[in-house]
Amino acid sequence: MKYIIVGLGNFGSSLAMKLTASGNEVIGIDSRMEKVDSFKEKISHTICMNATDEFTVSGLPLKDTDVVIVAIGEDQGANIMATALFKNQQVKRLISRAINPLHERVLHAIGVDEIVHPEEETAERMAKKLVINNVVDSFELSEEFSIIEAKVPEEYIGKSIREIGFRQKFNLLILTTIKKEEVKSILGKSRTREEIRGIASPDIVLNGEEILVLFGSNKDLEKFLQKRF
Numbered sequence: 001m002k003y004i005i006v007g008l009g010n011f012g013s014s015l016a017m018k019l020t021a022s023g024n025e026v027i028g029i030d031s032r033m034e035k036v037d038s039f040k041e042k043i044s045h046t047i048c049m050n051a052t053d054e055f056t057v058s059g060l061p062l063k064d065t066d067v068v069i070v071a072i073g074e075d076q077g078a079n080i081m082a083t084a085l086f087k088n089q090q091v092k093r094l095i096s097r098a099i100n101p102l103h104e105r106v107l108h109a110i111g112v113d114e115i116v117h118p119e120e121e122t123a124e125r126m127a128k129k130l131v132i133n134n135v136v137d138s139f140e141l142s143e144e145f146s147i148i149e150a151k152v153p154e155e156y157i158g159k160s161i162r163e164i165g166f167r168q169k170f171n172l173l174i175l176t177t178i179k180k181e182e183v184k185s186i187l188g189k190s191r192t193r194e195e196i197r198g199i200a201s202p203d204i205v206l207n208g209e210e211i212l213v214l215f216g217s218n219k220d221l222e223k224f225l226q227k228r229f
Contacts, residue, residue: 001066003027006051006082008035008043011097011118012071016043027060051082062089070096073118076103084110147175147215150225152206162202170224172216174200179210 001024005016008030016028020043028043029051030036036048049056051072062068068091072079076099083096087110095114098104107115156164166172178196206212214221 001025002061002064004029004060004062004065004068006030006068006070006086007072007079007097008032008039008046009071009073011073012069013039013043015069015071020044027065052078052085054085057082057085057089062086062091065091067093067095069116070094071118073097073099079103080106080110083107083112087111144217144219145215146218146221147213148221149178149211149213152208152210152212154208156206157208158205160203160205161200164206166214170216171220172214172224175213175215176200177204177206177210177212179207 003016003019003024004027005012005019006029008016008028012030013028013035016026016039020026024044026044028036028039028046029049030046031048031050033048036046040046051057051070068086070079070083070086072082079097079099080103083094086094093114094112095116096107096112098107098115098117104115161174166174176196176198177200200213214224216224
């Protein structure tokens, strides 16, 4: 996949390097030449430019880019301006970094639905969610093994864990499943409630609203998810 990451601070540069190492094409952008120079050997492409300039932004290969991530953190104004420019360019997928609740509300107001909080989201976790299809969340135990939350593949809806045979077919272990359901308060307002089912029983029948909590090697997890969706 092809990514543009704007802002090569700690979070942006880490994410860009992780995505590059996973075999993706990444354009890393920063207005500081020293940042661009320091990462030019570790990121597919690096460009020194002002991402708040409409003419400059329009010259980027936006039509060929799958995801644009605005990772600017030090300057909220620059973050909002750059995000608005990419939003106006109608990029395929836009993710922006929020510094505080007010900043997040402004991003929502300009139509950004995917917002990341680097204080809560590590570059490793976000890279994994971007690279592997349908990953809801992940926790890296080591360089080789992870626990991930993933949606149930469509072809497995209505089947039991025993029927599917995750361990035999994919060398993966289902630790538990998370069931999501809509509940109403006494005032009639709806909200989504998550119910963790406990240790997964082989006889649990999976549904489309369920989340699988899987453990395995990164290689087996990626192989399973790339093939199943």
